[in-house]
Structures are given as structure tokens and as C-alpha cells.
Amino acid sequence: MASNRYDAIIIGGGHNGLVAAAYLARAKKRVVVLERRPLVGGAAVTEEIYPGFKFSVFSYVVSLLRPEIIRDLDLPAHGLQILPLESTVTPLESGDYLAGWGDADETRRELRRHSPHDAEAMAIFGRLMQHMAMAVKPILSMVPPDPASLSPGDLKGLLKLGGHFRSLGAERFHALYKLMTMSSADYLDEWFEFGPLKATKSASGIIGTFLGPRSPGSAYVLLHHYMGEIDGAFRAWGFQKGGTGGISDAIASAARSHGAEIRTDASVEKVLTKGETVVGVALANGDELRAPIVVSGLDPRRTFMNLLDPRQLPTDLVDGVNRYKFRGSSGKVNLALSGLPEFTCMKHDKGLMLRATRGAFSISPSIEYLERAYDDAKYGQFSSNPYMDIVVGSMIDPGMAPPGKHVMSIFVQYAPYNITGGWNDATRDAFGNAVIKTLARFAPNIESLILHMQVLTPADIERITGLSEGNIFQGELALQQLFFLRPVPAWAKYRTPVRGFWQCGAGTHPGGGIMGASGRLAALEILGA
Structure with missing residues (x-):
């Protein structure tokens, strides 16, 4: 029978929560991670959503992961293997292209x-x-x-x-x-x-x-x-072998190697307090776990407004969290393909095209194109011709798809969370169709290759991962939400007004991306407290 007493409880098995758990466990703390989904990783997960095809469902590239974390936790020994993305190709509306390669x-x-x-x-x-x-x-x-x-x-x-x-x-x-x-x-x-x-x-x-x-x-x-x-060197963006879930799995493995326990399908309902001090957490299934340290890897809104009773908190903190801007604006389209897309801009050179598919494609032909895409979002619509960042993961790691088949990850901007009329099946389908229609302007054979399409709106990202408004950074990286202002003034040092209750998510300094810095800094603060 599992114990209900620990030195530290981590709420959320995203990569920052896992990093915090690994550092605390390495310091001989008895740690448990509680993740509501069946798998750890938060937005850094790999899932087989179509038979035989592995998708980096949300986050799909990495280069921000802090080297000190890789070293401290010896992540390569736990399966971390970053494959470099050595090129970015931008197809132009003229039919030409602009390429950036790994070689300067x-x-x-x-x-x-x-x-x-x-x-x-x-x-x-x-x-x-x-x-x-x-x-x-x-x-x-x-x-x-x-x-x-x-x-x-x-x-x-x-x-x-x-x-x-x-x-x-x-x-x-x-x-x-x-x-x-x-x-x-x-x-x-x-x-x-x-x-x-x-x-x-x-x-x-x-x-x-x-x-x-x-x-x-x-x-x-x-x-x-x-x-x-x-x-340790400034290079191109990279792709984790097996998809971004491999990064989360490596950190989880490191945490377990130091004795951390990780529970999935374990949704936390609320943080338990006695006076102004944390005593544990209550799970959705009715279980209660006890610990003098509880660390939330969730975003500021969920940490302060959902896990706690806001009436326990200082008014300026509640007001600051209510003002904190999420404004999710990104969507994701994941494709299972029967073959490789052929980009018109490189049709004259098959070898060059094959090489380019081992990197990224950026649909950003002009500043005006991007600004018009933003105009759509400003007025409550998804972009009819969006900015897209495209990676064919199976060209970098063939194990992501069956032989001869491919997976394509399309990061899409803009898809506003607060779309006029709200997100529903019809608007999701229309959004997915706009993405494919835009891509087909540059790779005309794309529609004939699609075996399966997963379309994720900010509302879907929020529902699945718990990221408020589907913001991939747990809140915008705006100047008024950085450093000692992230998430709110006076509470940027991973602490909360509840003694023993801490924050470690990307809603704290230094912010989003698969970086892990928030989890590491929170753990070091806890250990030094």
C-alpha cells in the first residue's frame, strides 16, 4: 500500500515539476509527483494518436533545456538524445526559397x-x-x-x-x-x-x-x-529522439533513480492548509497525501485560484493573478502522411528537398504576411493564412512512423483562445482546413498524403494539458510579466503566502519553452529555505 506521507509533493508532472522532483529527491527528500493524465510530460509528450505513428503532440522541438540540468541529472544516461535540426527553409510566394543551413x-x-x-x-x-x-x-x-x-x-x-x-x-x-x-x-x-x-x-x-x-x-x-x-554550444534547434516525450521520460527516469515516486491518473483537487501553512493535498478520488512542502507546477491561475481558496490570499496577489495575461494564440496540427510532401520551391532539386525535410519549414514569406495573420486574430478570428513552423519528425528520427510513412508537426499562429463565438467542432475543422489550404500553396501534394489529421486549438490545449487559455508559456513573455514581475510582484521567488507551498511552473521566472529552469530554481530555493 502506497504511503500518504512525504517530504515533498509535486503537483503536475510537466517537465518543470519533474525537474523539481529530481533535484529534491537527489537531496534525499521523499518526493511524490502527482500527474492527472495517464502519462507525464505536460505539453512535452509523445503519443501514438494514429496506429504506428508517434507524435510530439504539443511541444515539438528543444534547445532551451538548461545545460546545468542535463549535467546535474545526467540526462543522457536516462535517454536524452537531441538530434539537431540543421536547416530552416522559408518557401517564398515567388516560387523561390530562403534557406538557413547548419553550416555558416x-x-x-x-x-x-x-x-x-x-x-x-x-x-x-x-x-x-x-x-x-x-x-x-x-x-x-x-x-x-x-x-x-x-x-x-x-x-x-x-x-x-x-x-x-x-x-x-x-x-x-x-x-x-x-x-x-x-x-x-x-x-x-x-x-x-x-x-x-x-x-x-x-x-x-x-x-x-x-x-x-x-x-x-x-x-x-x-x-x-x-x-x-x-x-553547451549555440546551435540550431533540436529534436529529441522518440519525440519530446523522451525529454520528459529522461527527467522522470532521473527523478526515479534518486527515489522519487511518480503517480499518473492522480488529479489534485486542492491544497490542504492549516492556518497559513501547507499540510498536504486532496486528490479527486478522495485520497489525501501529507507533506510539509507542496510544489505546484501548474500555471499561476490554477495554482492560486483553483488549488487554494483565493480568500486565503492577499488582495494584491489575487488582483495580480487576475490581471496576468495568458491570451493563448497558438494551435497545432499533427499529420500522419503516406509519403513526403513536395515543396514547389525545391521541385527542381530532389536531393535538396530531401535534405530540407530533415530540418524545418517556416511559412513566413513576408512581414506583411505575418501582420495580416495577426490582424485576423486581433478581430477574433483564426488566421486564414497563418504563420506555420513545420517539422517532418520521421525524417529526423525514422522510428516516429512506419517505413515509407511520415509524421508532420505544424505549429500554427494565430489561433486566439477567445475566438468570436468560441471554439467548437465546426471552427476547429475550419481552422484545420485553413492550415492545410495554406500549406498546399507551397506543397501542392499535401492533401493527397494525409492519412490522419489531429487539430488542436488553444481550447483543446487547455482541456488536455491544463494550460490556462492554451498558452504554451504558462503566460505571455511580455515585458510586464518577466523577471521579478513573473507572475506578480513580490511573489516571483517561487514562494507563495502559504508557508511550505511553492511554485515551479513556467509561469515563474524565466518562463516557457522546454527549459526546466523554473523547476531547478524552485527546488534550489526550497532546499536553501
């Missing part, structure tokens, strides 16, 4: 074909973005100090932060300030002249946000996606 010289030659100016500028831009990512990197490993606090720990943190910014020097500090405040389109206008290049780059600045490429603040999201590291 090859990319420079490709850019020179479109713009000699941009070929030279890209080398300088790439170095600057690497420097900016390195400038932000220490902040990802820092517990955000509260600037309104006079506690010695917060003052020390602010001094450390100020010293870090001073060490950047004026030029890099000004560049970082621009990235934090400008739109991705305006920022890229300062560097490049070729429209499709600016569009493809700026697309990284709108992922997971209800912003357009011309919206201030989108340049930071672009930087956020530049901070990926594989094997």
Missing part, C-alpha cells in the same frame, strides 16, 4: 543569392545575438530579487544584477535594451534589407504571444528563442 558558410552563400548586404550583416547579427544570449544567460539562473524589498538577500541580488549589467559595457547594454523594448520587425529593419529574411527572423518574436511582428516587446521573444543550447 553555406548559409552566407545562400543569403548572398538574395542580398549581399544581408549576407555580411548576418555574421555580425549572429555574433551580437550570441553575446545578448550570453548576457541574459546568468539571469536565467538567478532567483529574481524584489526591488521593493530591503531584505539583505534582495539587496544582494539587486547589487549582483546591477554589477552584471555594468559588466556588459555601454554598447551591449544599449543593444539589450533595444531587444527588450522594440518590435522584432523594427529591430530587424535596422539590420537587414531582404523582406523574407526579416519575416523568418521576426516569426521567432511572435511565437506563443498575442503580438504581431510590429508589436513592441516582440524582439525579446526573438532573443528568448535564440538562447537555446545543445551540448
Whole structure:
């Protein structure tokens, strides 16, 4: 019979919850993870939704996973194996294409074909973005100090932060300030002249946000996606062998190796308190588990408004959580295919097309295209011609599909959570059809290849994963929701007003992506408390 007493209970088996569990278990804590779904991973899962085809159902690429977590938990020994995505191809409306390859010289030659100016500028831009990512990197490993606090720990943190910014020097500090405040389109206008290049780059600045490429603040999201590291080096995005569920499985395996218990089909109904102190959790099946430490990997709305009685909480915290912006704007279409799609832009060179299908395809031919897609969302509709990021996972890892068959992952922007009239079967079908119709403009044979199609709206993502409004980052990466403001001022250090109750989800600093930093920092704070 399973025990009901632990040193720590983790609510939610997403990758941040699993990371927190692994670190706490490594410190000899008796830990249990409670996940309401039949499998762990949250939005980082692999599922066979059509016989013989394995899908990275939600999150589908990785490069943000922190190297210190990979090292500390020895994740390669538990099955972590990142296969690099070495190219991104953008089909153009003219019938041509723009390609970025893993080899810098090859990319420079490709850019020179479109713009000699941009070929030279890209080398300088790439170095600057690497420097900016390195400038932000220490902040990802820092517990955000509260600037309104006079506690010695917060003052020390602010001094450390100020010293870090001073060490950047004026030029890099000004560049970082621009990235934090400008739109991705305006920022890229300062560097490049070729429209499709600016569009493809700026697309990284709108992922997971209800912003357009011309919206201030989108340049930071672009930087956020530049901070990926594989094997400690800045490289292309990667694909976990077996799909993103393999990342979650590796972290879960590491947690178990240190003694953590993981329960699936274990939905937590509420957090139990005695006075202002946590004592455990109550499950939906009526069971109660006890622990002096309870850690929520859920988003801020679910953590504070669902697991607790909001009447227990300070008014400013409740107001802050109610103001916190989720605004899910992403959808996902997963396809089982009978063969490979043929992109018109590469039909003249079958070898090149085959090579390109081992990378990603970005449907972002111009800034205007992206801005029009955003216009649809602003007025309550899904984009009729959306931005899409496409990966044929079975070309990178053949084990994802039967021989000769393929799986295709299509990340889609924009699909607003608050769509006019709400999401239902008819709007979901219409959304899926718009995605396929748009893709068919660039790969005309796609419709004839489809064996199965899974369409996920933000409402579906919310229902399945529990992410409020289907936001893949547990809340927008907007300037007013970063660092000591994430999720709300005074409660950004993973603590809550309830003693012993902690937060570790992506709704805390440093935010979303398959990063694991929130789980690690929360665990280290708990162990140091």
C-alpha cells in the first residue's frame, strides 16, 4: 500500500515539476509527483494518436533545456538524445526559397543569392545575438530579487544584477535594451534589407504571444528563442529522439533513480492548509497525501485560484493573478502522411528537398504576411493564412512512423483562445482546413498524403494539458510579466503566502519553452529555505 506521507509533493508532472522532483529527491527528500493524465510530460509528450505513428503532440522541438540540468541529472544516461535540426527553409510566394543551413558558410552563400548586404550583416547579427544570449544567460539562473524589498538577500541580488549589467559595457547594454523594448520587425529593419529574411527572423518574436511582428516587446521573444543550447554550444534547434516525450521520460527516469515516486491518473483537487501553512493535498478520488512542502507546477491561475481558496490570499496577489495575461494564440496540427510532401520551391532539386525535410519549414514569406495573420486574430478570428513552423519528425528520427510513412508537426499562429463565438467542432475543422489550404500553396501534394489529421486549438490545449487559455508559456513573455514581475510582484521567488507551498511552473521566472529552469530554481530555493 502506497504511503500518504512525504517530504515533498509535486503537483503536475510537466517537465518543470519533474525537474523539481529530481533535484529534491537527489537531496534525499521523499518526493511524490502527482500527474492527472495517464502519462507525464505536460505539453512535452509523445503519443501514438494514429496506429504506428508517434507524435510530439504539443511541444515539438528543444534547445532551451538548461545545460546545468542535463549535467546535474545526467540526462543522457536516462535517454536524452537531441538530434539537431540543421536547416530552416522559408518557401517564398515567388516560387523561390530562403534557406538557413547548419553550416555558416553555406548559409552566407545562400543569403548572398538574395542580398549581399544581408549576407555580411548576418555574421555580425549572429555574433551580437550570441553575446545578448550570453548576457541574459546568468539571469536565467538567478532567483529574481524584489526591488521593493530591503531584505539583505534582495539587496544582494539587486547589487549582483546591477554589477552584471555594468559588466556588459555601454554598447551591449544599449543593444539589450533595444531587444527588450522594440518590435522584432523594427529591430530587424535596422539590420537587414531582404523582406523574407526579416519575416523568418521576426516569426521567432511572435511565437506563443498575442503580438504581431510590429508589436513592441516582440524582439525579446526573438532573443528568448535564440538562447537555446545543445551540448553547451549555440546551435540550431533540436529534436529529441522518440519525440519530446523522451525529454520528459529522461527527467522522470532521473527523478526515479534518486527515489522519487511518480503517480499518473492522480488529479489534485486542492491544497490542504492549516492556518497559513501547507499540510498536504486532496486528490479527486478522495485520497489525501501529507507533506510539509507542496510544489505546484501548474500555471499561476490554477495554482492560486483553483488549488487554494483565493480568500486565503492577499488582495494584491489575487488582483495580480487576475490581471496576468495568458491570451493563448497558438494551435497545432499533427499529420500522419503516406509519403513526403513536395515543396514547389525545391521541385527542381530532389536531393535538396530531401535534405530540407530533415530540418524545418517556416511559412513566413513576408512581414506583411505575418501582420495580416495577426490582424485576423486581433478581430477574433483564426488566421486564414497563418504563420506555420513545420517539422517532418520521421525524417529526423525514422522510428516516429512506419517505413515509407511520415509524421508532420505544424505549429500554427494565430489561433486566439477567445475566438468570436468560441471554439467548437465546426471552427476547429475550419481552422484545420485553413492550415492545410495554406500549406498546399507551397506543397501542392499535401492533401493527397494525409492519412490522419489531429487539430488542436488553444481550447483543446487547455482541456488536455491544463494550460490556462492554451498558452504554451504558462503566460505571455511580455515585458510586464518577466523577471521579478513573473507572475506578480513580490511573489516571483517561487514562494507563495502559504508557508511550505511553492511554485515551479513556467509561469515563474524565466518562463516557457522546454527549459526546466523554473523547476531547478524552485527546488534550489526550497532546499536553501
